[in-house]
Amino acid sequence: MNKKIGGLAGVIAGETAICTVGKEGLGLTYRGYDIRALATSSTFEEVAWLLIYGQLPDRRELQTYREKLMRLREIPAILKQLLEQIPLHTNPMDVLRTACSVLGMLEPEQNTHRAEDIANRLIAVFPGILLYWYHFHQSGNRIHTQSDEETTAGHFLTLLQGDKPNPEWRHVLDVSLILYAEHEFNASTFAARITASTESDFYSAITSGIGTLRGPLHGGANEAAMELISRFKTPDEAERGVRTLLENKEKIMGFGHRVYKISDPRSDIIRPLSQKLSEKAEDGYLFAISERIEALMWQEKHLFPNLDFYSATAYHFCKIPTFFFTPLFVISRITGWSAHILEQRRDNRLIRPAANYIGPASRTYPLMTERA
């Protein structure tokens, strides 16, 4: 196959007003705002509003939005019962994919709905779904899925850890949710747009996004990065280990990118946050290990870390279990998916490409007795 065609790399599949990725090789903007400004000065709920409604909220809009999200955190009883029956060893991405699909039945999209409200409902309820399921199977406790926390980051940490969250952890998680929120026509977003392009419902499109993000070549990369980093006890050991992996042609997750060619601007933001957390963490040596892996990957492969690599240790230092890394990506990316579904709907055309046929030429249908 023509390598230019493979995976639609570089093929323009449509228009968007939401995001630029990799302008001059490194930029990332959401609705025209630089990701560095958003990460420094904004909060996840502002970014969610920006993506879904198209502009930054003023103070009153933001406050109203936060209160609205807080009111949307309750899980329907039928879904709770199902969560109690799912085994603990289930992939949490399967839990979210299923929960989204179930909500599509219990609270179906109707003509009277604003699709934006479904997006808000999912952002608000997903932390509770994940952590209700998790705690029920860990301890038998049916947790309350409300908290006093106004932010998604604080709410998640409270439900996970059961206490008022560490403010630094809450801040780092908030920034990471901003960084993960949107990324143009990535695979999960494009899958969601295809689903939307048949005029299917909002939940179906988000369900496609979750199932697509689940793969290790996409959202699963942050978990794979953590798994790699935590194999080692020292930087030297990590260097030896990763060299061996490279010699064996194994893929090292968390490096390089389809679109970015020089660096991932999100990595430059999350890296110092991970470093700062490492100073107080009991296994803070993992940061030095990740630095050594970064240096080696650049030296050997000229690959730079993408967002997933230092997000892994940042989450780890916040005492978030590794299997929640990709689900956190979902909780954030719902905002980007939603913006794209709304955009697709506003000027919809069915997304239906063509294929090069490389199969058998026309052949005669054989009788059963003529078959090998």
Next chain:
Amino acid sequence: MNKKIGGLAGVIAGETAICTVGKEGLGLTYRGYDIRALATSSTFEEVAWLLIYGQLPDRRELQTYREKLMRLREIPAILKQLLEQIPLHTNPMDVLRTACSVLGMLEPEQNTHRAEDIANRLIAVFPGILLYWYHFHQSGNRIHTQSDEETTAGHFLTLLQGDKPNPEWRHVLDVSLILYAEHEFNASTFAARITASTESDFYSAITSGIGTLRGPLHGGANEAAMELISRFKTPDEAERGVRTLLENKEKIMGFGHRVYKISDPRSDIIRPLSQKLSEKAEDGYLFAISERIEALMWQEKHLFPNLDFYSATAYHFCKIPTFFFTPLFVISRITGWSAHILEQRRDNRLIRPAANYIGPASRTYPLMTERA
């Protein structure tokens, strides 16, 4: 946006050895076999095997395959409980999308699995899932989801109607399942391939396919066609009604196709079957209505009926409720989706296109007090 780009129409998105659509404007082949030969001489289970395993089964393989599918019809208890809790007015496509996602948790794909076996499981269990849910809410009966019927068509009709199925209906449904089985890079198949391209699991990819097929611009078209046809009592009334719809620029579902330019070869196969069924049906006059609509659409718009148009009346004359038309499309198309997921996995590259940015230029992040 460049209209040639919109919806990826005509853009080659990859290679396939499974299917040709629209060669010389009208052909359809599965693995090199003409759809007319398959519809005349084959059965759905042979076609399923052909698509999933790459060649036609011999007599022994076919018999073994049928027996295997029969053994895979049982629904897990957790899923049955969930089906009992879903309200009857739920869209059955949401039931299938959720059921697929739930099975992905209860019977997750593991390295030791053959993906083909997951495909077979879904083909086998979906009729029972749909009809267990349906009958429980209709009558409170918890039906057995086994039957003596060796074919998917016969099994579906038996579970739906509770009797040994009418042999002619079984035959027509079997042919229609062959016609719906596969269609190259249509929207749902392409969505399934994107999900597979991140190395996500088999269930996630099929779930994306179901959610995408659900839309009225894709799988939902057969239901929309039936809804239209059944509005009228006579051909004259239909002609007046459809003329009015055309004058109001409303879309008439079941006509035209992104790829076929002259006719849809599947329509030529299902049309006479619908006609034959109409002769014995109490509301057989609906066939004459559909013929009149076909003639008018050609005269006014030069649009030909696609598979969905005459499938609608064919299913209706088999006494299949309209809301099961698109779910039947799923039960058939699982075979095509599965073939494509397997093909994508064999030579995978992440599917991640690019976009034209048409949004705001870079702008400065405003303080909260500076926002409008």
